[in-house]
Amino acid sequence: MVSIATWNINSVRLRADQVVRFLSEQGPDVLCLQEIKCAEHLFPHEVFEAAGYTHRVVHGQKGYHGVATVSRIPLREFGRHDWQDNGEARHVGVELLGPGQGLVLENVYIPAGGDIPDREQNVKFGQKLDFLERMARWADKLDRPTLIVGDFNIAPLECDVYDHKALLKVVSHTPIEIEALYRFRDAHGWVDLGRKHIPAPERNWTWWSYRTYWQEKDRGRRLDHMWASPELATQSVSHRFVEETRRWEQPSDHVPLITEFAL
Amino acid sequence: MVSIATWNINSVRLRADQVVRFLSEQGPDVLCLQEIKCAEHLFPHEVFEAAGYTHRVVHGQKGYHGVATVSRIPLREFGRHDWQDNGEARHVGVELLGPGQGLVLENVYIPAGGDIPDREQNVKFGQKLDFLERMARWADKLDRPTLIVGDFNIAPLECDVYDHKALLKVVSHTPIEIEALYRFRDAHGWVDLGRKHIPAPERNWTWWSYRTYWQEKDRGRRLDHMWASPELATQSVSHRFVEETRRWEQPSDHVPLITEFAL
DNA sequence: GCATGCTCAG
DNA sequence: CTGAGCATGC
Numbered sequence A, B: 001m002v003s004i005a006t007w008n009i010n011s012v013r014l015r016a017d018q019v020v021r022f023l024s025e026q027g028p029d030v031l032c033l034q035e036i037k038c039a040e041h042l043f044p045h046e047v048f049e050a051a052g053y054t055h056r057v058v059h060g061q062k063g064y065h066g067v068a069t070v071s072r073i074p075l076r077e078f079g080r081h082d083w084q085d086n087g088e089a090r091h092v093g094v095e096l097l098g099p100g101q102g103l104v105l106e107n108v109y110i111p112a113g114g115d116i117p118d119r120e121q122n123v124k125f126g127q128k129l130d131f132l133e134r135m136a137r138w139a140d141k142l143d144r145p146t147l148i149v150g151d152f153n154i155a156p157l158e159c160d161v162y163d164h165k166a167l168l169k170v171v172s173h174t175p176i177e178i179e180a181l182y183r184f185r186d187a188h189g190w191v192d193l194g195r196k197h198i199p200a201p202e203r204n205w206t207w208w209s210y211r212t213y214w215q216e217k218d219r220g221r222r223l224d225h226m227w228a229s230p231e232l233a234t235q236s237v238s239h240r241f242v243e244e245t246r247r248w249e250q251p252s253d254h255v256p257l258i259t260e261f262a263l
Numbered sequence C: 001g002c003a004t005g006c007t008c009a010g
Numbered sequence D: 001c002t003g004a005g006c007a008t009g010c
Helices: A016-026 A045-050 A123-140 A175-188 A193-197 A243-247 B016-026 B045-050 B123-140 B175-188 B193-197 B243-247
Strands: A002-008 A030-034 A055-059 A067-071 A075-079 A091-096 A104-109 A146-151 A224-228 A236-241 A257-261 B002-008 B030-034 B055-059 B067-071 B075-079 B091-096 B104-109 B146-151 B224-228 B236-241 B257-261
Touching (some): A002 A224, A016 A030, A016 A045, A030 A104, A030 A146, A055 A075, A055 A091, A193 A224, A193 A257, B002 B146, B016 B045, B067 B091, B193 B236, B224 B236
Parallel strands (some): A104 A146, B002 B030
Antiparallel strands (some): A002 A257, A075 A091, A236 A257, B091 B104, B146 B224, B236 B257
8 A cells, every 4th residue: 555645835944743643643654845945955854864764756836836846755856847837836646666667757837827817818717728738738748647746726526616617717717727737637547535535525735825815704625636547536535625725834835635545 | 120122023913912010020010122123004913912011002013113002000191202304213211100100211223234344335234323322312311210121233342242343243242333332321311220120240231133143153242232320220129131932833033021120 | 815035223 | 043024926
């Protein structure tokens, strides 16, 4: 059995303690982090080393974005892509070497896309769509058992947001983004493990805005995903999201997901 | 008996908890704070109210400097001076109304003075000397029992610094500053309570730099003072500095002083 | 609202 | 080293 987690941590330095707490309480074999917000040389390696996560691949940059995959089972880097060709650190791939041997794990942080859902008025929205398109083309060619995880910044289903109608024009839930995500899915038959294990309309949000979380209303979205190649998807045996981390002190605005595979 | 404390807190918002801990452990009747680093409307009044310090006079400004006097015995504002006439919040005076009735308590934050001890090369040094000169002239005219406390940014005696010879050319311990301080003293017979109660050469440093504190060497200075008018000085019965606060988590670089008066 | 990194100040 | 405020991004 191999368990794999993903978490947009929103600064790994600030929340190294929380990551360790999560690792010790939930014990995933591998954890993919997004928005580590530091360059590689500032990544808190000691903390992960001490926690037993002795295999790490870090693709960082100063201040923004950045992804890292940490593991207690051996792995090796499998490549990093810059689909925007602008130097942002938004992807790193690894290949598992011990248990789960042969599995490829792709850690992705899709751009947020700015505020206005129109590529004419908002270049960031166009960049998000282009990123997705290029990632879809790349993903289509993958020919090994692969898991693509991370912060997709897209909530595809109606039940993936707190108010479907209100959010149709809000970046993350617009039809154009969802169509782009579905083109990614359909080209290769990628399986949405979140919805395989927690079928709609059950709620499994992964993100709550800092701006509104303190209010009474419960306004989340499902922005974080785990997509498996068809054969691999048949081997996933459990999936959960750890909502309680959102109530920890000084939390990330995202919560982690964990999937177990019969490998 | 009335006890009066002074502490350069280096951000009262960041260290409100530490101030409350100090107040509960040491129980001074009145506390004069310097470098509160906030405007009046951001001062954490609730915290002091809950701790029983229900009388407060705050002279703050945004970001820098700022002084406040908080008290569990009644007091009223007695004026605020801007000796530099540049809008900086570096002084507030109060008059005690209950126990200690009639005592005037002046809370002062003298400018640090920059790095180079030469008014030609460093305007801040000139401003510090001018501040002292004007304060001395003002203090000379005071005609009530008065206590002047605060961060003076001057360590007058050889034993007030960790290395007298090395610091003769370092702002805070230069002869020109010390002479200015002594002109202040002599014009009115102000009594240095720190040295009345803890005679030289005993050490009673009040400040340790953040930059060097982590080193092994113990390199402090006595920058914080309590000066009493001659009659009032005869009524001081004890004086101490609370060095342990410098070892608390995320401490101020200054430690508090407390004097008790037979009033 | 909450990160980073910059500047300025001690 | 350690504050505050600012700009920027999500």
